[in-house]
Amino acid sequence: MLKTCSPDSLHPSYHLSNAHLQRKLMATSFALESSLLSKLDNRKRRNQPRWDADIIHSDKAGDFFSGDYLSLSHHPHLRQKFLNALASEPLLLGSTGSRALTGSTANHIGLEKYFAEELGAERTMVYVSGYTANVTFFGCVPQAGDAILFDEYIHASVHDGIRLNRARLGGALAFQHNSLVDLEAKVKDIINRCPKIQEGKATLFVVVESVYSMDGDFGPLDGILEIVERLVPRESAHVVVDEAHSIGLYGPEGKGLVRAWGLEKRVHTVVMTFTKTLNFIGGVITTNAIIYEYLSNHSVPWMFTSAAAHVDIIGMKFCFDVLKSAEADRLRETVMNLSHFFMSHFTLSTRDIPKSGLSLLNSETKNLNSRGLISPIFAIFSPDVVALQNHLNEKGYAARALAPPAVPRGEERLRVVIHAGNSEEQIKSLVEALREWALAQNSNVIKQDGALRSKL
Incomplete structure (x- = not known):
């Protein structure tokens, strides 16, 4: 029987403040444990948030922090449909090996053909996660002499893939977030430094x-x-778009912004993860036959990781099919309507609160390139984001603080996510909790300032 943790052991204060744990580590005096404990203590002193795996925060006040944008996990009829789908399949458990060995079954190959047809791609490749897809692609596909230019806010999995790449790349360089001016300047700089790209003999990945x-x-x-099409020779350009936070939310049948905006013939590779809107495990890249074959024969993560279990293959297709339903269309519309409601209600309810204490980060540019769409992700700024997290945790929210190095210094935040399963009343309650905390913080600052003035 599995042991369960008591509620007390799950409280954030349990970690690092547990005297018994401290005494035990001091008694053993192992060099590794002492070094690790010192790093954890430093994190606490810098007031950085903790993400310990055994801390569970309740979301009884409403789900505003998960990636389950359409709230599919809260639909019991989908659960039954999924169980019915499993019941009709003869194979459910492990794949018995990597895709290079025995893991390429008819189910795996069939799913890739299904995605290729649905997404209008030459080939697709299925992975156990979007993270693995990015690490595999960037760790293997770029060749010696190639260059990689990426948005500075690109996901950590892309950075990890670049670090794993053994080819002597022509360089990997970041451009300023969403800055077309900086992108163009750096494309020109790379082409000048890498003449083979200009000659069509090497590739620039954007x-x-x-x-x-x-x-x-x-x-x-x-x-x-x-910019890429104007400056980079066609045979040297390779644009990669990660659709982790748009697949399921936008486009016909939720197939993402690239397809919503008719860009699929101009984008070379699209990476999708199923762990967000689809609320399942897995990921997929759209690519061509040559890259598919190269990855199959040269990618270490592909060759030495067990293929997804049959139950996962069935689940990926099931969840993707759900996204194509009329019900999913209604859920997408609900997410957009509630996102507009949150933005307007937050702005109205916090108009008397100094933006230095609580505000929406980058509210002016958030939907600048959206073609009239809105994103359900909102970055709530606070100078003491850990205290704000704790305040919300006490009220039943599964809030998680984000501070450096996860985000730039000076842009500490909570990431609020609007879901189809939220209600306007829940949104009002969340905004009121944020407002209550900000007013209390502002009051404390005024009192401290008054006390200092009285001493002077």
Whole structure:
């Protein structure tokens, strides 16, 4: 029988303040544990948030922090449909090996053909997660002499893939977030430094996201493609778009912004993850036959990781089919309507609160490149984001603080996510909780200032 943790052991204050744990570590005096404990203590002293795996925050006040945008996990009839789908399948458990060995079954290959047809791609490749897809692609596909230019806010998995790449790249360089001016300047600089790209003998990879997870803003995909197509020879350009936070939310049948905006013939590779809107495990990239074959024969993560279990293959297709339903269309519309409601209600309810104490980060540019759409991701700024997190946790919200190095210094935040399962009343309650905390903080600052003035 599995042991369960008591509620007391799950409280954030349990970690690092547990005297028994401290004494035990001091008694053992192992060099590794002492070093790790010192790093954890430093994190606490810097007031950085903790993300310990055994802390569970309740979301009884409403789900405003998960990636389940359409609230699919809260639909019991989908659960039954999924169980029915599993019941008709003869294979459910492990795949018995990596895709290079015994893991490429008819189910795996069939799913990739299904996605290729649905997404209008030459080939697709299925992975156990979007993270693995990015690490695999960037760790393997760029070759010696190639260059990679990426938005500075690109996901950590892309950075990890670049670090794993063994080829002597012509360089990997970031451009300022969503800045077409900086992108153009750096494309020109790379072409000047890498003449083989200009000659069509090497490749420049340009890597962006359609919706960014930390700010909830949209990438200027049209402008990015225009610059690449104007400056980079066609045979040397390879644009990669990560659609982790747009698949399921936008486009016909929720197939993402690239397809919503008719850019699929101009974008070379699209990376999608199923762990957000689809509320399942897995990921997929759209690509061509040569890259598919190359990855199959040269990618270490592909060759040495067990293929997704059959139950996961069934689940990926099931969840993707759900996204194509009329019900999903209604849920997408609900997310958009509630996102507008949150933005207007927050703005109205906090108009008397100094923006230095509580505000929406980048509110002016959040939907700048959206073509009239809105993102359900909102970055709530606070100078003491850990205290704000704790305040919301006490009220039943599963809030998680984001501070450096996860986000830039001076842009500490909570990331609020609007879901189809939220209600306007829940949104009002959340905004009131944010407002209550900000007013209390402002009052404390005024009192401290008054006390200081009285001493003077």
